[in-house]
Amino acid sequence: MVWDLGERLARTLDLEALVQNLARAKGVTRCEINGDLWSEDSLTSLKDDLSAGHIDRILWVGRFSPDRMRILADELHTAGLNPFLHHWLDLEEQGVLLDGTDRVIMNRKALSLLEMALARTRLLEPLEPLEVPATDAMLIIGAGVAGIHTAASLAELGKRVYLVEKASGVGGKVALLSRFYPRLCDPHCGLQHALDKLEASPLVEFHTLATVKSLDGSPGNFEARIEQRPRYVNERHCNGCGECVAVCPVEVPSAPEAPQELLPQAAAWQKITALLQPGRKAIHPAYPMAFPRAYVIDREHCPAGCRECEKACPAQAIKLDQTSEEKVLRVGAVLVTTGWDPYPLGRVAEFGYGHHPRMISNLEMEKLLGAEVSGPSSPGFSLQDLNAVGFIQCVGSRDERHQKYCSSVCCSATLKQALAFKEQAPAATCYVFFMDLRATGFNEDLYRRARDLGVIFIRERPTEVKVDTEGGNLSIRVNDPILGRPILVDLDLLVLAGGMAPAAGTPELGQVLNLPQNQYGFFESHHQCHPEDGQRTGIYVGGCAREPMNVSRAIESAHLAAMKALKFLEGRVLIDPTYPLVDKTRCDQCKRCVEECPFGSFGFDEKGFPTPDLARCRQCGICMGVCPLGVISLRHHTIKQEAVQVEAINTAFMGEGEPVILAFLCENDAYLAARSAVHLGLPVPPNVIFIKVPCAGAVNNALVADALSFGIDGVLIAGCQDDQCHYVRGSQLVKKRRGDLGEKLRTMMIEPERVRFESLGIRQSQKYVRLLQTHIEDLKAMGPNPFKI
Amino acid sequence: MPPRVDREKCDGCKAEEEPLCQQICPGDLMDLGANKKAYCRAPRDCWDCMSCTKVCPVGAIETRVPYQLGYHVAKLIPMMGTNTITWTCIDINGKVERFRYKNRTT
Numbered sequence: 001m002v003w004d005l006g007e008r009l010a011r012t013l014d015l016e017a018l019v020q021n022l023a024r025a026k027g028v029t030r031c032e033i034n035g036d037l038w039s040e041d042s043l044t045s046l047k048d049d050l051s052a053g054h055i056d057r058i059l060w061v062g063r064f065s066p067d068r069m070r071i072l073a074d075e076l077h078t079a080g081l082n083p084f085l086h087h088w089l090d091l092e093e094q095g096v097l098l099d100g101t102d103r104v105i106m107n108r109k110a111l112s113l114l115e116m117a118l119a120r121t122r123l124l125e126p127l128e129p130l131e132v133p134a135t136d137a138m139l140i141i142g143a144g145v146a147g148i149h150t151a152a153s154l155a156e157l158g159k160r161v162y163l164v165e166k167a168s169g170v171g172g173k174v175a176l177l178s179r180f181y182p183r184l185c186d187p188h189c190g191l192q193h194a195l196d197k198l199e200a201s202p203l204v205e206f207h208t209l210a211t212v213k214s215l216d217g218s219p220g221n222f223e224a225r226i227e228q229r230p231r232y233v234n235e236r237h238c239n240g241c242g243e244c245v246a247v248c249p250v251e252v253p254s255a256p257e258a259p260q261e262l263l264p265q266a267a268a269w270q271k272i273t274a275l276l277q278p279g280r281k282a283i284h285p286a287y288p289m290a291f292p293r294a295y296v297i298d299r300e301h302c303p304a305g306c307r308e309c310e311k312a313c314p315a316q317a318i319k320l321d322q323t324s325e326e327k328v329l330r331v332g333a334v335l336v337t338t339g340w341d342p343y344p345l346g347r348v349a350e351f352g353y354g355h356h357p358r359m360i361s362n363l364e365m366e367k368l369l370g371a372e373v374s375g376p377s378s379p380g381f382s383l384q385d386l387n388a389v390g391f392i393q394c395v396g397s398r399d400e401r402h403q404k405y406c407s408s409v410c411c412s413a414t415l416k417q418a419l420a421f422k423e424q425a426p427a428a429t430c431y432v433f434f435m436d437l438r439a440t441g442f443n444e445d446l447y448r449r450a451r452d453l454g455v456i457f458i459r460e461r462p463t464e465v466k467v468d469t470e471g472g473n474l475s476i477r478v479n480d481p482i483l484g485r486p487i488l489v490d491l492d493l494l495v496l497a498g499g500m501a502p503a504a505g506t507p508e509l510g511q512v513l514n515l516p517q518n519q520y521g522f523f524e525s526h527h528q529c530h531p532e533d534g535q536r537t538g539i540y541v542g543g544c545a546r547e548p549m550n551v552s553r554a555i556e557s558a559h560l561a562a563m564k565a566l567k568f569l570e571g572r573v574l575i576d577p578t579y580p581l582v583d584k585t586r587c588d589q590c591k592r593c594v595e596e597c598p599f600g601s602f603g604f605d606e607k608g609f610p611t612p613d614l615a616r617c618r619q620c621g622i623c624m625g626v627c628p629l630g631v632i633s634l635r636h637h638t639i640k641q642e643a644v645q646v647e648a649i650n651t652a653f654m655g656e657g658e659p660v661i662l663a664f665l666c667e668n669d670a671y672l673a674a675r676s677a678v679h680l681g682l683p684v685p686p687n688v689i690f691i692k693v694p695c696a697g698a699v700n701n702a703l704v705a706d707a708l709s710f711g712i713d714g715v716l717i718a719g720c721q722d723d724q725c726h727y728v729r730g731s732q733l734v735k736k737r738r739g740d741l742g743e744k745l746r747t748m749m750i751e752p753e754r755v756r757f758e759s760l761g762i763r764q765s766q767k768y769v770r771l772l773q774t775h776i777e778d779l780k781a782m783g784p785n786p787f788k789i
Numbered sequence: 790m791p792p793r794v795d796r797e798k799c800d801g802c803k804a805e806e807e808p809l810c811q812q813i814c815p816g817d818l819m820d821l822g823a824n825k826k827a828y829c830r831a832p833r834d835c836w837d838c839m840s841c842t843k844v845c846p847v848g849a850i851e852t853r854v855p856y857q858l859g860y861h862v863a864k865l866i867p868m869m870g871t872n873t874i875t876w877t878c879i880d881i882n883g884k885v886e887r888f889r890y891k892n893r894t895t
Binding site (some may be wrong): 027587590591592595626628629630639640642643700702703705706708709710741742743744745747749750786789 | 798802803807808809811812813822844845846847848851864868870871872873875877879885889
């Protein structure tokens, strides 16, 4: 059943002879050349043959674009032909039409290709897509600004959302900020807006003081166990009146990272300390934002037997005997927005953070600026009292000893703080000491405004921070590159702009979710094409859990992740039928597939056989490539279908003295490079025949062994570069396997260089041609494969 | 002569309880050592069936030809395809012969 399209092929090939050859092959009932495939007649006669049962599968020869394939497959589907019973052979991309080659050779090559295609066509099976029922709920871990906004958007779309937050209140780090850049408005405004929406929605459930303990199941049907720590206050009954705070006898000291007061200070500085670490009672509103409204008790500070708050509560909301409980949430997808934590500046020894109250971090500066905004809560301290404030950039960032990366927001944040400070204390002097000022994009405007307001920028970081032990003043020595000499600056306040580190608990969460992290400790992602992808299907990463970013990007990235997750929230998950299938009669449970699957999608059935979780599987075929017994096959690309193609190659089509190369090309990049090499008219050697594979990692060594033992002179496996593999480590695995095979070949006295693995980018057509040319030269030097008959 | 395991290449079949060579050996002679590398625990009982050599996924096992058949230069190396097995015989004079067979199972 071969169709041929257009006259292009006929110009070089003796199509009639080829078709006659094919028509004689076993099982071929209809074989014709057709230049006008789209006419009603041709389709009708095909349909007639199909319904009459004369044909049950079709091998198409010609150039078919994906949309044409779809249209033809759909059209014939109506006549009862399963869409997986087509094989599409493009002779042209295999290079049979290239100029300058003997027509006899080209005809032999075309025949060989047709036989390969025919062999595979015979083995095609009808397949139907799978549909798995799924829940329509989303689990969002981390109720910071990214989590809250995404939850609000999902609720608008009618999806159920569980927001799990480890703190007692939501809001995350953004709730601690005084202003957003670039518009310098209050972040609580945006948060409150989204929270109001969430509170009104029946679809959203908050779980504060909760952590995820385990995650089982598969995308569409995850089962998350969360541990809910006790709040000791009934969330439904508490109305946030605050009566309890008045009676609570315990004043909890400020946060543990309080600066040690090593030096004498003036009274004003004690006020700063008080502002930065306000004391609170054992019972207090939720933190960082008072949402949910219910108060929370730090039981470890309660004196034994004290039940004052219980007595005082008008709503009887206090539950002092509450215990931790476990809850099970059924969700379709998981979004990780666990955010960041400030890098501990105490580790940056040269500035002495933590030893002097006038030296604060940028997050603490936000509190000072915020106190000014919220007004009455500030205990008599005013920013207007300050005469000189200095900012040091990149403290612990872009530093081999600390964080090697740039946190990307601190420069703009400092500019914002300088602007906000200058707004309140216009007469004060502001210094910014920096390495490079990275106010990217429109944030340049912040820099310009800061310059206009007279902020002094010095492109050098201080060599020395001196502390006047008497008055408690700070002075710093710095080389001013513009003046070309050291200067001494007296400061009232020094702000260290520290960077973002992965949120505390990231490694633990990574273990629970089986989610890999990168070298910096953030959750790994594909970064460019699929930035939301967390390397585990159904688990997505958004916001600063992925990399340092500013608020707007965090919201965007979490939304992108949610958008991608929607396919698991539809109540059902559709799975392409090209998933891997394990032949359990021959599998001997070696677990290599389980080990090497880059997406952790293999589990075990009750008898201990590996079973892929189809919803998690990305169908790369690495399991098929790794199976030592060759019993795993991607459906529609089975190892048998590939083996028969290898076997069908006429190893002598090039004639005496010319080597034949079989190439396995990764369909993501290498195949496209090979195809465009032909289309661009590059001098692609005619010696090569390629087979398209889903990933270089899907090529089983047994196939390569087959190829060699059938007498093919050289094998080329081409995939993406190591760090660019779409399936994370396909290329690495194939390199390792090639090494193993190479040594065996050496002992067999066959040159291991016959089998090569190369990386090919999508546009490296020239490289593809070069590779083939050198391979052919080397093969000629080696002589023919000893197995060649 | 018993199988010889290349310790560099053997990966103990990852975290497996029983590596493939242990599963396949008809005499149950292969075992996993404390270093997670396979070894033959009773070399004298080996029949030279080469099952372990054929099944090893990383090609770490070599079966030496018994001295009655050929001295140490002689080698017999199988290579497994999807449904073929290819033998390379190297005799004591270094002469190479190759055979390919269709295989019913791998």
